[in-house]
Amino acid sequence: MSRTEPLGNFTAEDAPHYDDVVQCMRCGFCLPTCPTYALTGRERSSPRGRVALARAVAEKKLEFTPAIKEEAFFCLDCRACTTACPSGVRAGEVMEMCRSQAHAFYPLGKMGKAFREFILQKMVPSPKMMETSMLPTRLYQRLGIQWLVRHLKVLKLGPEWMNKAEGMLPELEKPLRPQLPDIVAARGEKRGRVGFFLGCVMTLMYPNVSRNTVRVLTHQGFDVVTPKDTKCCGAPHLSEGDRETARQLALFNLDLFLAQDVDYIVTDCAGCGAALKEYEELLAERAEHEKLSRFREKIRDISEFLVEVGLRTEGLQEVRARVTYHEPCHLCHAQGISAQPRQLIRQIPGVELREMQEASWCCGSAATWGLKFSQDSQKVLDRKLDNVKASGADILITANPGCHLQLAWGVRQAGMPQDVLHLMELLGRALPPD
Amino acid sequence: MISSTAIAHLKEKLGDANVLHEKEDLLTLGYDSTPGVHHLPEVVVYPTTTEEVIAAMEIAEREGLPLTPRGSGTGLSGGSVPVKGGMVLCLTRMNRILEIDEENLTATAEAGVITLDLFNAVAAKGLFYPPDPGSQKISTLGGNVAENAGGLRGLKYGVTRDYVMALKGVLADRSLIATGGKSVKDVAGYGFKDLLVGSEGTLGIVTEITVKLIPPPQDKRTILAYFNDVRTAGEAVSRIIAAKIIPSTMEIMDRAVINCVEDYVKIGLPRQMAALLLIEVDGHPAPVAEEAAGVQKILEQVKAAEIHVARDAEHAASLAAARRTALSALARMSPTTLLEDATVPRSRLAETFSEIERLTEKYRLKVGTFGHAGDGNLHPTVLCDERDHEEMERAHAFYNELYEQVLAWGGTVSGEHGIGLAKKEYLARQIGPGGVQVMKRIKQVFDPQGILNPGKIFDEGDPCTQVHVEEGFRVSH
Numbered sequence: 001m002s003r004t005e006p007l008g009n010f011t012a013e014d015a016p017h018y019d020d021v022v023q024c025m026r027c028g029f030c031l032p033t034c035p036t037y038a039l040t041g042r043e044r045s046s047p048r049g050r051v052a053l054a055r056a057v058a059e060k061k062l063e064f065t066p067a068i069k070e071e072a073f074f075c076l077d078c079r080a081c082t083t084a085c086p087s088g089v090r091a092g093e094v095m096e097m098c099r100s101q102a103h104a105f106y107p108l109g110k111m112g113k114a115f116r117e118f119i120l121q122k123m124v125p126s127p128k129m130m131e132t133s134m135l136p137t138r139l140y141q142r143l144g145i146q147w148l149v150r151h152l153k154v155l156k157l158g159p160e161w162m163n164k165a166e167g168m169l170p171e172l173e174k175p176l177r178p179q180l181p182d183i184v185a186a187r188g189e190k191r192g193r194v195g196f197f198l199g200c201v202m203t204l205m206y207p208n209v210s211r212n213t214v215r216v217l218t219h220q221g222f223d224v225v226t227p228k229d230t231k232c233c234g235a236p237h238l239s240e241g242d243r244e245t246a247r248q249l250a251l252f253n254l255d256l257f258l259a260q261d262v263d264y265i266v267t268d269c270a271g272c273g274a275a276l277k278e279y280e281e282l283l284a285e286r287a288e289h290e291k292l293s294r295f296r297e298k299i300r301d302i303s304e305f306l307v308e309v310g311l312r313t314e315g316l317q318e319v320r321a322r323v324t325y326h327e328p329c330h331l332c333h334a335q336g337i338s339a340q341p342r343q344l345i346r347q348i349p350g351v352e353l354r355e356m357q358e359a360s361w362c363c364g365s366a367a368t369w370g371l372k373f374s375q376d377s378q379k380v381l382d383r384k385l386d387n388v389k390a391s392g393a394d395i396l397i398t399a400n401p402g403c404h405l406q407l408a409w410g411v412r413q414a415g416m417p418q419d420v421l422h423l424m425e426l427l428g429r430a431l432p433p434d
Numbered sequence: 435m436i437s438s439t440a441i442a443h444l445k446e447k448l449g450d451a452n453v454l455h456e457k458e459d460l461l462t463l464g465y466d467s468t469p470g471v472h473h474l475p476e477v478v479v480y481p482t483t484t485e486e487v488i489a490a491m492e493i494a495e496r497e498g499l500p501l502t503p504r505g506s507g508t509g510l511s512g513g514s515v516p517v518k519g520g521m522v523l524c525l526t527r528m529n530r531i532l533e534i535d536e537e538n539l540t541a542t543a544e545a546g547v548i549t550l551d552l553f554n555a556v557a558a559k560g561l562f563y564p565p566d567p568g569s570q571k572i573s574t575l576g577g578n579v580a581e582n583a584g585g586l587r588g589l590k591y592g593v594t595r596d597y598v599m600a601l602k603g604v605l606a607d608r609s610l611i612a613t614g615g616k617s618v619k620d621v622a623g624y625g626f627k628d629l630l631v632g633s634e635g636t637l638g639i640v641t642e643i644t645v646k647l648i649p650p651p652q653d654k655r656t657i658l659a660y661f662n663d664v665r666t667a668g669e670a671v672s673r674i675i676a677a678k679i680i681p682s683t684m685e686i687m688d689r690a691v692i693n694c695v696e697d698y699v700k701i702g703l704p705r706q707m708a709a710l711l712l713i714e715v716d717g718h719p720a721p722v723a724e725e726a727a728g729v730q731k732i733l734e735q736v737k738a739a740e741i742h743v744a745r746d747a748e749h750a751a752s753l754a755a756a757r758r759t760a761l762s763a764l765a766r767m768s769p770t771t772l773l774e775d776a777t778v779p780r781s782r783l784a785e786t787f788s789e790i791e792r793l794t795e796k797y798r799l800k801v802g803t804f805g806h807a808g809d810g811n812l813h814p815t816v817l818c819d820e821r822d823h824e825e826m827e828r829a830h831a832f833y834n835e836l837y838e839q840v841l842a843w844g845g846t847v848s849g850e851h852g853i854g855l856a857k858k859e860y861l862a863r864q865i866g867p868g869g870v871q872v873m874k875r876i877k878q879v880f881d882p883q884g885i886l887n888p889g890k891i892f893d894e895g896d897p898c899t900q901v902h903v904e905e906g907f908r909v910s911h
Binding site for chain 1: 454456457458459461462463465466467469480506507508526527548569571572573694695697698759761762763765766769770771
């Protein structure tokens with residue numbers, strides 16, 4: 001979707017393709033699926049409206065105005081509209097482009113720029129720096145929230161984000177990355193060898209989830225190779241409109257994983273999975289096509305992978321629980337993986353799956369959206385929690401750390417009894433003891 | 435331009451959040467789903483009560499602004515496009531279902547209620563509201579009334595007009611109108627209600643609608659038939675009707691449409707087939723079984739390539755849902771999708787398909803055809819690129835010639851989308867200068883100043899003295 005010639009009133013670098021915006025025939029099928037349209041009832045906050053704005057910029061009918069910047073960042077990038085769109089318009093990706101454009105049109109002041117560059121270009125790309133900066137309550141500040149608050153003035157921020165950010169942090173253990181052996185051997189009859197893409201948020205905040213993912217994989221008969229040099233997948237950079245750094249990270253990870261002797265590359269983070277699957281497009285002009293398609297063919301989300309190879313259920317222990325499943329946007333909408341997690345849940349002996357209403361409606365986390373728009377986020381979250389409540393489940397399952405943070409926080413705030421678990425933690429409970 | 439005092443007044447009466455006038459908002463509220471038409475209003479208001487509608491109309495009059503009512507903007511003839519600028523009255527925030535009357539089998543709702551929401555609400559009480567336009571998930575009841583929307587079930591159950599029992603609204607002079615009621619029979623005087631249905635907002639602003647409900651069918655069977663050529667499918671339709679079987683749905687898709695829909699829904703539709711018919715019979719179990727058998731027999735007689743019966747309700751629903759995406763899915767094929775709404779007497783269906791094929795070839799176009807075959811309502815859709823002027827000319831010539839034939843057969847230029855902006859010329863051809871004159875006179879009586887949705891259905895002398903705010907504006911930050 002990137003281009004290098006100027007398109008209408010966009011700048012040359014990373015502008016949307018004209019074909020991608022003209023594709024929208026304005027049928028409005030996206031409207032009932034858009035959480036921000038549900039919040040505002042305002043057409044410009046809908047996928048159809050946002051694409052129309054981008055089209056107007058492309059056709060020189062509108063400058064790239066602050067309102068477009070605002071809409072680009074107000075979009076949750078949940079991709080529910082992509083799933084709903086019969087015409088194949090990808091409004092979320094068009095808005096990602098517009099985020100990148102926003103930085104070109106509205107450059108930050110010196111300090112802001114330096115801070116943003118430090119966070120996105122120095123700190124996040126370096127696993128070591130991320131780990132050493134892990135004074136838990138300061139993590140969020142260091143990840144740049146304070147900077148966002150101070151410099152994205154267009155976002156009407158209240159002071160509540162700070163409490164929320166701190167309140168959301170789970171009880172932190174040591175990061176998983178340094179603890180995890182480079183190779184963990186398969187157990188039982190060996191079925192293959194997978195590369196494990198350990199995401200930043202997973203190693204830093206949910207080490208126990210990814211530990212379970214590795215246990216599940218080895219129990220299923222796979223050697224698990226975890227390259228220690230793995231860098232951030234680039235999703236935060238795409239989300240913040242820094243496509244260039246995202247490309248550099250992608251190029252690094254591409255070579256790193258292609259150099260491993262593995263049959264598949266698996267991740268347990270829906271956000272990483274979605275970004276990794278987009279490398280092909282992101283790097284279209286920067287890497288050989290053959291390499292990109294070889295990489296793309298190997299990428300799997302963990303639930304997609306387990307269903308594809310077939311879950312070995314012998315030896316699984318009973319887990320008596322009523323669970324409900326919240327679909328992460330970056331799994332169901334961005335990757336189209338919706339049936340697989342449910343199938344795995346149903347295969348765990350003793351587990352009863354209780355479908356909630358609107359399981360694929362966003363939880364309101366959406367990277368840093370939940371902090372930037374904390375009041376709107378609360379409304380989206382409340383809608384989700386009502387549906388969780390009505391399901392009558394004891395355990396709320398998800399498969400993405402962003403959702404996990406938001407939902408666990410929401411459940412706690414609301415005084416609800418549900419445990420929030422990653423699907424791999426639930427599956428981990430069914431594994432025989434190591 | 436609208437004055438800042440007027441904006442302030444509107445905000446005072448309707449609340450800040452219900453008045454939009456920033457250019458980005460205007461830009462996104464000047465289109466519907468019709469290709470090629472897009473005009474900017476000067477202000478958009480979201481009344482939440484009839485009083486607010488009147489207040490907004492009063493301010494519009496002071497400012498000399500024409501009024502264009504709008505729902506969700508899913509129309510297919512440009513009915514809600516503010517072609518003369520002015521004020522857009524967006525009724526989506528008047529979205530309460532006011533009553534479901536189980537004794538009289540009626541439902542009363544505000545104009546902004548989403549069609550499917552009403553369907554679901556009455557279904558929860560064991561009742562059935564049949565009109566189901568393709569965009570029912572997002573279209574509003576008010577929009578359906580304005581355009582007299584049809585849908586997949588039109589064949590057996592009719593269109594929106596057949597279910598409207600009463601309307602309330604505001605006329606151009608801001609007086610209230612209430613017409614019709616819950617009485618099943620009502621022949622008192624002129625049928626204003628029927629005049630308002632399908633008037634596209636040119637005669638009044640409808641704010642409240644009472645619709646008739648019926649008991650839902652107890653049983654349903656869905657049959658899917660594939661064909662090696664489109665004409666055979668058309669023949670099957672005519673023969674089913676001739677056999678005195680009225681299915682609730684009889685939808686057709688040709689190969690182009692099948693492939694686009696399959697690209698999106700991925701439910702295993704046969705990509706190599708020339709056409710498919712989706713047929714649903716419903717009602718009491720005994721006649722349903724009989725009719726389903728009758729349909730199958732006819733399909734065998736005409737030598738359909740394959741005949742399948744839907745496994746279960748879920749499968750049937752997924753097929754109907756797939757059909758609903760046809761138009762939008764076709765948009766995958768080309769930047770521009772020009773859609774028409776030609777409707778012929780059902781006996782002419784097979785010939786109409788031949789004519790579409792002939793004209794497609796003659797004008798060297800890519801055309802996908804789908805539609806409600808059972809009621810003769812077809813949507814031949816030209817897949818083109820609006821930047822290619824020569825191709826666009828051929829597309830228009832295609833429709834011109836097609837409509838000539840459709841009218842010669844006693845058909846109509848619009849089965850369910852309305853006239854709006856897109857089909858004014860064709861309407862004039864269908865009803866003649868005399869017909870247009872009568873319509874203008876009716877309009878004159880309801881709206882002597884020409885302030886309600888000007889520029890729609892027929893061309894006016896130019897009762898509008900307002901500045902024409904067109905697309906193509908420039909703004910800077």
